[in-house]
Amino acid sequence: MKIEDVFSLYKDLPEYAGIDLDSVKRVSLFGDYPINVAATRGSVREMSALFISGADLNTPGEHGYTPLHNAVEQGNVDAVRWLLENGADKSLLNSAGETPADLANILCETLIGSILNSC
Template structure:
């Protein structure tokens, strides 16, 4: 998948309404970047295309969530693994002071919590 395909796919999402989505560092109306959206969607293909085009795997979006926080919140195990394998910082905290592992514990995402604690 090419980055242009990802951006074209995202341009019609409500968070990009009225915004020209012309790059991986374009913030949405909600304060997220395309990489945060891809992590929320759990799409490793989309994350990979965005990352290869220069997206920051530690980009802080809405509520201070990094892509790793987004993937954890949605229970996207494959996305969590991919983010960790590609250098996402699991020690970053959101605006509530929670690390991705803290969030996994709160949401009872036991498998994800164990993956985060093991890496």
């Protein structure tokens, strides 16, 4: 997947309505970056294209969520694994003071919690 394909997909999402999405550093109306959106969607292909194009895997978006927080919140196991394999920092806190592992515990995401605790 090319970065242009990701931008084309995202231009129709509510968070990018009216925004010229032309950079991995473009903030959405909700305060997220494209990498946060990809992690929320659980798309490893989209995250990979964004990462190759310079996206920071530890960028905090809305509520201070890093892409890892976003993937955990949505139960996206493959996205969690990919983020960890590519250097996402699992110790970062969101605005509520929670690590991704804390969030997994709160949401009863036991598989994701075990993945986070085994790395």
